Amino acid sequence: MNHWLMKSEPDAFSIDDLRRRKQEPWDGVRNYQARNYMRAMRAGDKVFFYHSNCAEPGIAGIAEVAVEAYPDPSQFDPGSKYFDPASSRDAPRWSLVEVRFVRKLRRTIALKELQADPALAAMPLVRKGNRLSVMPVDAAEWAHVLSLE
DNA sequence: GCCAACGTTGGC
DNA sequence: GCCAACGTTGGC
Numbered sequence: 332m333n334h335w336l337m338k339s340e341p342d343a344f345s346i347d348d349l350r351r352r353k354q355e356p357w358d359g360v361r362n363y364q365a366r367n368y369m370r371a372m373r374a375g376d377k378v379f380f381y382h383s384n385c386a387e388p389g390i391a392g393i394a395e396v397a398v399e400a401y402p403d404p405s406q407f408d409p410g411s412k413y414f415d416p417a418s419s420r421d422a423p424r425w426s427l428v429e430v431r432f433v434r435k436l437r438r439t440i441a442l443k444e445l446q447a448d449p450a451l452a453a454m455p456l457v458r459k460g461n462r463l464s465v466m467p468v469d470a471a472e473w474a475h476v477l478s479l480e
Numbered sequence: 481g482c483c484a485a486c487g488t489t490g491g492c
Numbered sequence: 493g494c495c496a497a498c499g500t501t502g503g504c
Contacts, residue, residue: 362487459485462485462486
């Protein structure tokens with residue numbers, strides 16, 4: 332089983348939103364690397380839910396992959412901000428997974444704290460300029476983050 | 481709101 | 493295939 336991290340802007344969709352909705356299609360990913368990681372996800376994989384672009388960026392909770400990758404319907408919808416005229420139903424360009432709420436962390440583990448921790452220095456998340464919204468987390472990093480909780 | 485970093489697009 | 497222009501991400 333693999334572990335992952337997915338970013339969301341809490342103003343748009345927070346860990347509390349996921350708790351309320353229980354399960355959610357992770358639509359709107361329009362980056363090939365992030366898409367490829369989603370396609371590699373398997374049902375039951377655990378995911379850190381990261382809050383980005385907000386007052387206190389950090390890891391706020393845990394989700395799990397509920398439904399493996401399938402075509403993101405928003406790419407076909409001209410009314411959606413995620414519409415992609417270059418994609419077609421015959422050859423969909425973008426995928427999504429559905430994630431299910433597992434739990435909130437007892438506290439949000441701040442980006443600042445993650446950046447300062449030598450055990451996490453290899454995480455793409457803490458590297459300057461990284462903009463990936465979906466990324467793998469190795470098992471040791473996963474366990475270490477949870478030990479900080 | 482600023483801006484550095486980065487991915488994508490498109491002219492050539 | 494190069495690379496400048498542009499748009500987006502996301503910390504601060």
